Amino acid sequence: MERTLLIIKPDAVKASRSGEILKMVVDAGFEVIAMRMTLLTREQAAKFYAIHEGKPFFNPLLDYMTSGKVIPVALERENAVTKLREVLGATDPAKAAPGTIRALFGTNIEHNAGHGSDSVENGRIETAFFFGEMEF
Ligand code: UDP
Numbered sequence: 001m002e003r004t005l006l007i008i009k010p011d012a013v014k015a016s017r018s019g020e021i022l023k024m025v026v027d028a029g030f031e032v033i034a035m036r037m038t039l040l041t042r043e044q045a046a047k048f049y050a051i052h053e054g055k056p057f058f059n060p061l062l063d064y065m066t067s068g069k070v071i072p073v074a075l076e077r078e079n080a081v082t083k084l085r086e087v088l089g090a091t092d093p094a095k096a097a098p099g100t101i102r103a104l105f106g107t108n109i110e111h112n113a114g115h116g117s118d119s120v121e122n123g124r125i126e127t128a129f130f131f132g133e134m135e136f
């Protein structure tokens with residue numbers, strides 16, 4: 001079964017949207033296989049988003065991702081990576097399809113409520129970043 005990582009980002013956690021977001025992914029056919037709430041260190045956030053190092057939004061992204069608690073959620077479903085990105089909507093909430101998580105709960109391209117892995121390989125890597133194999 002394909003695995004992907006959802007992160008409910010600090011803006012959505014603070015706005016008490018976590019329950020609604022989890023309901024949306026479960027209703028979309030995902031199984032939650034591991035979940036926790038945590039406050040990322042700057043080092044952890046930098047490692048997680050290492051692919052974006054050097055981009056103009058990198059430091060603001062680290063500020064944002066460490067600004068409050070996040071909820072990493074490991075999910076399984078057929079075609080999980082593509083399907084989660086559909087449920088999340090486009091990176092920029094203004095361009096996200098109506099009814100998607102980012103359209104409903106995101107504020108702008110930076111503060112966009114949720115993360116979803118972008119490939120099957122990264123789904124494995126990113127779920128393993130937060131959870132040990134024994135937790136699945
Ligand atoms: N981001 C940003 N400005 C941009 C692009 C991205 O602040 O111009 C932030 C946003 O929070 C996004 C994250 O950096 O979710 C990672 O960017 P990516 O391009 O990987 O988008 P995603 O895969 O999250 O849709």
Ligand code: MG
Binds near residue numbers: 116118
């Ligand atoms: Mg990405």
